[in-house]
Amino acid sequence: MGKSSKKKSGKESVFTVFDQSSPCEFFAIVSDGLDQHQQRLRLFDPTGKKIHDQDLTKDQQVLGLASGSVAAEEPASTQPKSKKARAANTLTKAVALGTSDGVLVYSLQRGSIVSTLATAQALDIVFNQQGTMAFVLSKDGALTGWDLAENMPTLEWKTDLAQPTCLSLSNDGSILAVAGLGQIQLWDITKLRNFKTFELPDTPTSLAFTPQDDCLISHDKHHVYMWNALTSNKKLKPIKTLALADSPHQDTIRSLDIVRNVHDTSVHILACTHKGEVAIWSSITDSIEKKSPLPSTWIKLVSQQQSSIRVRRAAFTKSKQPSVLLVSGSVTVPTLETVVCVDEKDKWLQTITLTRQSTETEISKQSVDQPPDDATAEKDALTANLLTALQTGEDRQVMKMLRQPSAVDQMGAVIKGLPAAFGHMLLLQILQSVESRVQQDMCLVQWLKQLVLYLNDSIKDNPGIVKRLAKLARMVGPYAEETLPRTLALQARVQMIQLQIDMRSNRAQLDEEDALAMDEDEWVSPLQNDQVLTDEDDDEALLDAVEADDMFMEEQGMDADEDMNQSVEDSDEDNEMEEASE
Structure with a gap:
């Protein structure tokens, strides 16, 4: 549908939208950052990988979100001469953000905001399929049609709707549906004429035309309505009314999506509820029935403890079989997965229950009977800080904490x-x-390895993550084979240096203890005391370590002779000083 869903939680506003094409290529979300006065636009692919991240300025407060296609910028020499061919060949995905100051058009190809449509208080936006026009609905009920190539308004008119909410454009671009308080108006764009007005008991929150443009589908909190959208038909009552259950107040509808049935002219309708479940009406036609059908399929997510996991959004996606793309988890890091809704005989399943790890676990204060030691306190502090950064979506802070030496030591x-x-x-x-960047992030690879071992049971059923891990393993393998010998050589060098430091430290400690135990009159020269270690003892032990290390280093093209000569020279100088002292 390309339409957005909005949720307010306290001061936080969250807007979400799916890609309008089939198959669905991305999911977009706008939410508050750490600074509640600044919002972020983030886009994820169907596997849950973040593909775009855009910080908005503090004065860009989002009121609506939509997706569509716009004409891509190409060099004049490569553009087709025909305007129609140019529009068809150069379309690129886009996300439109309605703000108090205007509409921001974000291009996925450019990875940035490419234009601004100066329509204030923009609640909703729709693009035509050619990517040449955009229609904007304002808070005051005004409608504006924008020529995207010229970035200029070409159509402007005002509806008499109170509290406008959303709009939808027919697939052929000739009819614009606009919803407000208890009403839906259908406008003929070519004549700027309102030729139909539907009355409803409640305010519609989203609209969508069927692929044939003969029906308009809307929904409010409790019902889904099908309307005749043909200009020649004067019927103003809904053709069909769908409900989630016989008792409509058991749950409420959060968002809606539709897709055409590939076998006939019927449509499949999907509703995501506020309880976090997905209801599907399969093969719905515009025929009048005495009793409207209930959902034919329900999709539910549950945790391993059998508690419900809320699905935030859902949409149909193109596949060999009818499939639904589910979005669950947190606002900062949503989880996306595709679910097939039919069996081997292409018959719709009645109930699909998926067991998953809950991604909305609340962080509670830990109560301990005894004060933790320093290591435990450091680990608990790191865990708490990491949880906070994950909740707030501060990706850079998370990566910074993981690379700290103390964090690596306490990884498990x-x-x-x-x-x-x-x-x-x-x-x-x-x-x-x-x-x-595998070569620069081997520290993170170690974290990833531990996480995969720990979460093996929950990720093995996620084909998207499994494929990405397999691809990464193929990248890490050659790099590990190349760097392992150098790492071992460096490890041997470090061990040799540490051995030398330890031996000198032990000798200094023994000298100090012997000096304290001796009386001034009974002082014995170190060279006369067989129990005192000398530099010769040091060097004799070190020679064995250095010789073994040099043999290993020569295999790696490294030479340790210089360090060895320096150690011998230091030893000779110490011997000469001691002989002079004697």
Whole structure:
């Protein structure tokens, strides 16, 4: 549908929208950042990988969100001469954000905001299929048609709707449906004429035309309505009314999506409820029935403890079989997965219950009987800070904490201390970070390895993550084979240096203890005391370590002779000083 869903939670506003094409290529979400006065636009592909992230300025407060296609910018020499051919060949995905100051058009090809349509208080936006026009609905009920190539308004008129909410454009671009308080108006764009007005008991929250443009589908809190949208038909009452259950107040409808049945002219209708379940009416026609059907299919997510996991949004997506793309989890890191809704005989399943790890686990204060030691306190602090960063969507802060030496040392304990839901979120963030730069992020690869071991049972049923992990493993393998010998050589060098430091430290400690135990009159020269270690003892032990290390280094093209000579020279100088002292 390309239409947005809006949710307010306290001061927070969340807007979501799916890609309008089939198959669905992205899911967009606008939510508050750490600074509640600044919002962020983030786009995810169907596997849950974040593909775009755009911070909005503080004065860009979003009122609506939509998706569509616009003409892409290409060099004049490569553009087709025909305007129609140029529009068809150069379309690119776009997201439109309605704000108090105008409409921001974000291009996925450019990865930035490419234009602004100066229509104030924009609530909703729709694009035509050619990507040449956009229609904007304002808070005061005004409608504006924009020529996207010229970035200029070409049509302007005003409706008499109170409290306008949303709009939808027919597939052929000739009819514009606009909803407001208790009404839906159908406008003939060519004549700017309102030729139909539907009356409803409640305010519609979304609209969609069927693929044939003969029906308009709307929904309010409790019902889905089908309307005759043909200009020649004067019928003003709904053709069909659908409800979630015999008792319509058991749950309410949050968002809607439709898709054409490939076998006939009927449509499949999907509703996502506020309880987080998905209802599907399959093969709905515009024929009048005495009793409207109830949903033929229900999709539910439950945790391993059998508690409900809320589905935030859902939409049909193109596949070999009828499938639905589900969005669950947190606002900052949503989880996306595709679910097939039919059996082997292409018969719609009645109930689809999926067991998943909950991604909305609340963080509770830990009560402990005894004060933790320093290591436990450090681990708990790191875990708490990591949870906070994951909740607020601060990806950079998460990566910074993971790369700290103290965090690497406590990797296993921190992962076990994370709720499984947040462990899954952390895995997705690390996977996204290391996919493009494995060589610079071997530390994160270690984190990823531990997370995969810990979350194995929950991720093995997610084909999207499994494919990404397999691809990453193929990238890490050659790099590990190349760097392992150098790493082992460096490890041997470090061990040799540490051995030398330890031996000198032990000798200094023994000298100090012997000096304290001796009386001034009974002082014995170190060279006369067989129990005191000398530099020769040091060097004799070191020679064995250095010789073994040099043999290993020579295989890697490294030479340790210089360090060895320096050690011998230091030893000779010490011997000469001691002989002079004697």
